[in-house]
Amino acid sequence: MADNKQDHLLEHSYDGIQEYDNPLPTWWKWVFYATILVVPIYLWDPMGIGVGPGKVKAYEEQMAAFNAAHPKSAGTYTDDQLVAFAKDPAKVEAGKVVFTSYCAACHRPDGGGMIGPNLTDDFWIHGGKPTDIMKTVVDGVLAKGMPNWGKVLKPDQIEGAVAYVQTLHGTNPPNPKEPQGVQAGADSAAAPAAAATTPPAK
Amino acid sequence: MNARLDSFSYDDDIVRKFLWATMIWGLVGFLIGLIIAIQLPWPGFNLAPYLTFGRLRPLHTNAVIFAFAGNAFFTGAYYSTQRLLKARMWSDALSRFHFWGWQAIIVAAAVTLPLGLTQSKEYAELEWPIDIAIAVVWVAFAVNYFVTLTKRRERHIYVAIWFYIASIITVALLHIFNNLSVPAGAFKSYSLYAGVQDAFMQWWYGHNAVAFFLTTPFLGLMYYFMPKAADRPVFSYRLSILHFWSLVFLYIWAGPHHLHYTALPDWASTLGMLFSVMLWMPSWGGMVNGLLTLRGAWHKVTEDPILKFFVVAVTAYGMSTFEGPMLSIKSVNALAHYTDWIIAHVHTGALGWNGFLTFGMIYWLAPRLFQTELYSKNLVNLHFWLATFGILLYVVAIYSAGATQGLMWRAFDETGRLQYPDFVETVIRLIPMYWVRVVGGTLYITGATIGCYNLFKTWAKRPATYEVPVVQAAPLSAKDTDEHAPAVAGGLLARFTHMGWHRKWEGMPLFFSVMTAVAVIIASLFEIIPTFLIKSNVPTIASVKPYTPLELAGRNIYQREGCFNCHSQMIRPLTYETERYGDYSKPGESVYEHPFLWGSRRIGPDLAREGGKFPDLWHVRHMYNPREVTQKSIMPAYPHLQSNTIDFGSIQKLVDAMAMIGVPYGDAVNKAPAMAKAQAEQLAAAIEAAGGPKGLADKEIVALTAYLQRPGRDLKNAGTQ
Numbered sequence: 001m002a003d004n005k006q007d008h009l010l011e012h013s014y015d016g017i018q019e020y021d022n023p024l025p026t027w028w029k030w031v032f033y034a035t036i037l038v039v040p041i042y043l044w045d046p047m048g049i050g051v052g053p054g055k056v057k058a059y060e061e062q063m064a065a066f067n068a069a070h071p072k073s074a075g076t077y078t079d080d081q082l083v084a085f086a087k088d089p090a091k092v093e094a095g096k097v098v099f100t101s102y103c104a105a106c107h108r109p110d111g112g113g114m115i116g117p118n119l120t121d122d123f124w125i126h127g128g129k130p131t132d133i134m135k136t137v138v139d140g141v142l143a144k145g146m147p148n149w150g151k152v153l154k155p156d157q158i159e160g161a162v163a164y165v166q167t168l169h170g171t172n173p174p175n176p177k178e179p180q181g182v183q184a185g186a187d188s189a190a191a192p193a194a195a196a197t198t199p200p201a202k
Numbered sequence: 203m204n205a206r207l208d209s210f211s212y213d214d215d216i217v218r219k220f221l222w223a224t225m226i227w228g229l230v231g232f233l234i235g236l237i238i239a240i241q242l243p244w245p246g247f248n249l250a251p252y253l254t255f256g257r258l259r260p261l262h263t264n265a266v267i268f269a270f271a272g273n274a275f276f277t278g279a280y281y282s283t284q285r286l287l288k289a290r291m292w293s294d295a296l297s298r299f300h301f302w303g304w305q306a307i308i309v310a311a312a313v314t315l316p317l318g319l320t321q322s323k324e325y326a327e328l329e330w331p332i333d334i335a336i337a338v339v340w341v342a343f344a345v346n347y348f349v350t351l352t353k354r355r356e357r358h359i360y361v362a363i364w365f366y367i368a369s370i371i372t373v374a375l376l377h378i379f380n381n382l383s384v385p386a387g388a389f390k391s392y393s394l395y396a397g398v399q400d401a402f403m404q405w406w407y408g409h410n411a412v413a414f415f416l417t418t419p420f421l422g423l424m425y426y427f428m429p430k431a432a433d434r435p436v437f438s439y440r441l442s443i444l445h446f447w448s449l450v451f452l453y454i455w456a457g458p459h460h461l462h463y464t465a466l467p468d469w470a471s472t473l474g475m476l477f478s479v480m481l482w483m484p485s486w487g488g489m490v491n492g493l494l495t496l497r498g499a500w501h502k503v504t505e506d507p508i509l510k511f512f513v514v515a516v517t518a519y520g521m522s523t524f525e526g527p528m529l530s531i532k533s534v535n536a537l538a539h540y541t542d543w544i545i546a547h548v549h550t551g552a553l554g555w556n557g558f559l560t561f562g563m564i565y566w567l568a569p570r571l572f573q574t575e576l577y578s579k580n581l582v583n584l585h586f587w588l589a590t591f592g593i594l595l596y597v598v599a600i601y602s603a604g605a606t607q608g609l610m611w612r613a614f615d616e617t618g619r620l621q622y623p624d625f626v627e628t629v630i631r632l633i634p635m636y637w638v639r640v641v642g643g644t645l646y647i648t649g650a651t652i653g654c655y656n657l658f659k660t661w662a663k664r665p666a667t668y669e670v671p672v673v674q675a676a677p678l679s680a681k682d683t684d685e686h687a688p689a690v691a692g693g694l695l696a697r698f699t700h701m702g703w704h705r706k707w708e709g710m711p712l713f714f715s716v717m718t719a720v721a722v723i724i725a726s727l728f729e730i731i732p733t734f735l736i737k738s739n740v741p742t743i744a745s746v747k748p749y750t751p752l753e754l755a756g757r758n759i760y761q762r763e764g765c766f767n768c769h770s771q772m773i774r775p776l777t778y779e780t781e782r783y784g785d786y787s788k789p790g791e792s793v794y795e796h797p798f799l800w801g802s803r804r805i806g807p808d809l810a811r812e813g814g815k816f817p818d819l820w821h822v823r824h825m826y827n828p829r830e831v832t833q834k835s836i837m838p839a840y841p842h843l844q845s846n847t848i849d850f851g852s853i854q855k856l857v858d859a860m861a862m863i864g865v866p867y868g869d870a871v872n873k874a875p876a877m878a879k880a881q882a883e884q885l886a887a888a889i890e891a892a893g894g895p896k897g898l899a900d901k902e903i904v905a906l907t908a909y910l911q912r913p914g915r916d917l918k919n920a921g922t923q
Contacts, residue, residue, distance in 0.1 A: 007435075010439055012358065015282075015426075017429045019439040024440060031483050035482055035483060035527075036480055055468055056786075059786065066618065069618065070618025105832075114893075115819060142815075147817065151623060154619065
């Protein structure tokens, strides 16, 4: 295709470069107008497709709807339940994977303790009942260096980890950390009756 | 007609200088890009404290933008401007000052950024002494340029010159106003602005650096080199006019689209989005004019690798300037922001548009500048195909990485819990794509290396002395006697639509420059003034207090190590963000943030609520070796923080500088070192008591830990009061 009829060459020339006096492409012009038209439509906000109530208000609405759709579960764990998990080989096996990835860095892969306390002996800082362990994992004890895993790990991962920790008891790994806390059983009267704790699920 | 002709010659020596600088710095910039691309999937490749991702990433962006693209712009501008104006550059000395000054600045950047000397504002990382040097060199360039304009022998200025003018003026404005800061030492300064305002200024700058450093200069180059190479007239003069002015005016407003859903006020965000959408066609005007200029020359494209480079360049420009407006739409941005999607977007622009236009231009210039045939056309073809496949691999991998991570962040399971609550899961999913990027980048660099070799061989064939052709042209007559002005029938409107007025402006380059400056400044002020003056933009929060001296020192380490390159500190009001990180970030939280450290990419998790999330010892161990506490982490290790000592004496200067810009430091103004020491000793004792290493009281890790335990604390305190 050589010069078509609409190409009218302007006579000026810059270092040999010339320019046509072609009109703006029609589609270009109309799309440009359309993008300008977006401005009033967006601000007018018909059917909520535009500017909306602002990001904070919109967030509060979304959060309210989200919370309504996902009520905080009232489910709880009992010690018996958690003990049963520790007897379920599949649960324990899954828990071992979680323990190795997330807990071993401080408690050692064999649970013998390093930065975190020994998990294999009879002594517990924050209670040794399965529900106590669950609470410590979920809420953490920031002041003592235990992160809260409730937001990072899923409920079944936490159930597994708690199950696995129970199986570590009495395994007597080499070079364990010295006992910390109180001996299990000795403090049963003083320990809070944590028969149930809030599970990680909402 | 004036019978007397001036005889003169063009300064091509300066063009040859800039051409070599372009290619050499280009290779350097690409190579650093490759190194940091390898560091992501393979953290062990962070070989030394000076060579970690956080310090090299700014060096990569600065090298590619200011060294590669900058020198490419100067190469083409010095070559084309002289010919379009029929005038030698006014001062050879200023041209050389510009060249050597610019290269010295690049060397200074290459030294200071790995040393960790940084303002930590993206693409404005260089510290204040270098900023001043940039301003001086840029002004020298501008003076030389504008005086040359007045000495021209061509009455009217061609569209390429319009784009150069807009670039020179606007870059000066952006650079100066974004970098205003108070020095706190020879290579340390704090931004004059804080928090929301600093973020606004930074993205006014950052976005328009893309506009006026990577877009308008290269449109100017396109308007000269593409019709030259294709030997075809430009498609439409009228389109040039309309798209030039609309681009210059609209671009400036678009910056806030980098801050959607942040603590920036909604109105600014909305303006940024709407102007970005309107910018689509003005941007595409350049693409249309470029591609349609090739009408009747498409058969040449199949034979001429230079035109192939240009066609891919303009196509990449079209793709990224469509994608830009799309990404500016708030709901699209919510998905893409903080992800690799943005990285892919800028690489479509940088590798495709800037890179390919530069390569095409250089191959066109080489035989003319070295006055010999190009060494090998086959190698040019090879370069073209390697680089094209390199870009494709790069962007396909990184677009999918971005979409993947964005979707994983927002995924909820049926119980209303995050599907991937552990952040690191969303990172390791990307590792295969990161390796594909490494392959794509390697192809691109191989192409550029072949290009350098080809240029070198061409240069080796040059004549013993370059011929300097003498050009003759009539001097400018005193009056604008434009015999070619199109005759216009009818009234004002007809005249306006036929652009006769614009033809007049083209004959008055200084007036033209003033009008460009006015367009840019007015558009800027519409956003800047309300951002600074409207009090309700940043409601104050009583519990937000300045950093303690030790935390401030720790924040410096955070800046020095470039943590903000991978960690944001800005939680957006979106359900999946607050579920993951905690309450969304408020404007009032950032009032003492000089500079703001909101970040733009999350390779690691957001840290705005980091304070108190993990124990102190966790941070100590994590910084020493991240994989000790997070097995799959890709973060570099920072063992040197446990051996580097804190310079307590220098903390006073930091506090004083902060106090000078209005941070209420009270007592700390007199006894910052003592306060820092006391806090450090307390923290070190706590770390030791928890079973951590001994003797950290004067080590940098303590300062950094103190800082990392701060973000979000003030807001929590407000909740308990």
